[in-house]
Amino acid sequence: MRDDPECSPVSFGLIVIGDEVLNGGRTDLHLTTFKRLIGERGHDLAWHWMLPDDPDVLTAHLRFSMGRPEPVFVCGGIGATPDDHTRACAAAAAHVALVRHPEAAQLIADRFGAEAYPHRILMADLPEGADLIPNPVNRVPGFALARHCFLPGFPKMAWPMAEWVLEQRFGHGERLHEAAVEVRGVSESQLILPMRRLGGDFPALKLFSLPHMDEDPHILLGFRGRGDLTEAMDALCRELDREGIGYTPPALERPR
Known part of the structure; x- marks a missing residue:
């Protein structure tokens, strides 16, 4: 107890x-x-x-x-x-x-x-x-x-x-939060290098790639974890900019 x-x-x-x-x-x-x-x-x-x-x-x-x-x-x-x-x-x-x-x-x-x-x-x-x-x-x-x-x-x-x-x-702990950008017009394989470069920079967070294969195909790319995700999302956006991959602004963090 x-x-x-x-x-x-x-x-x-x-x-x-x-x-x-x-x-x-x-x-x-x-x-x-x-x-x-x-x-x-x-x-x-x-x-x-x-x-x-x-x-x-x-x-x-x-x-x-x-x-x-x-x-x-x-x-x-x-x-x-x-x-x-x-x-x-x-x-x-x-x-x-x-x-x-x-x-x-x-x-x-x-x-x-x-x-x-x-x-x-x-x-x-x-x-x-x-x-x-x-x-x-x-x-x-x-x-x-x-x-x-x-x-x-x-x-x-x-x-x-x-x-x-x-x-x-x-009891209660701090809830998980999630933040992601929407990426369109690229395959998931094109996200492998920026994801690898982020690598272990944020070991307390989970980096995820979630494809949506419907009438509006896109990939949600982001982080899930506890605490402030701003630094991790800024780093993710820099990696996408480095690869010339377009994306929407990061979605607001929301509890999971």
Whole structure:
């Protein structure tokens, strides 16, 4: 847990689990929303996986991501039906036992009464050492383990739970900004030399080239990062002038 609401930017992973999403029966809504939830707090989404309800695949991928430094949101597969493998796979990946969590069991019993048994109570079987993540919709908690936050697949539950995690554990950092010029009448390959010359001059920023191939073909060339982008954009414009490449004035910086 953090001690201060102000924090440095954090890069997150996102894992979405479910055959129904992977095979097209249901459209994934998590990626767009998590990018927004994370980005509007000044953090980044570093990577995104979509995985099937396959215990071997889940365990292998979770074992890999648990060995990485970034925190990860995991959506899906924490229910009580036989195709929900995430709780057991998380335990296997972390090399801990799957045990009945007393507080989770109490929450489920309080919520469902006699109907909690014998099946719903299985959602209280969590990896040993897991912390609970409150669920404001039906009180059946998610859990946190090894920098991973395991949430239901249902968006109406997962998103407010993710917001709680972000506010309680990570706070707000400085948001990303972006500035770019529009380049027309040249191929992207003609931008390689000026981009190479800029090279490592601005290591804290991301230099990008984004072609638009529509009725108004052009390339957005610019920088993305935190802080003032003016110096970097001035240098980019000088490189384009050096190559004789025309461009629009830099667009105003905007939060990402």
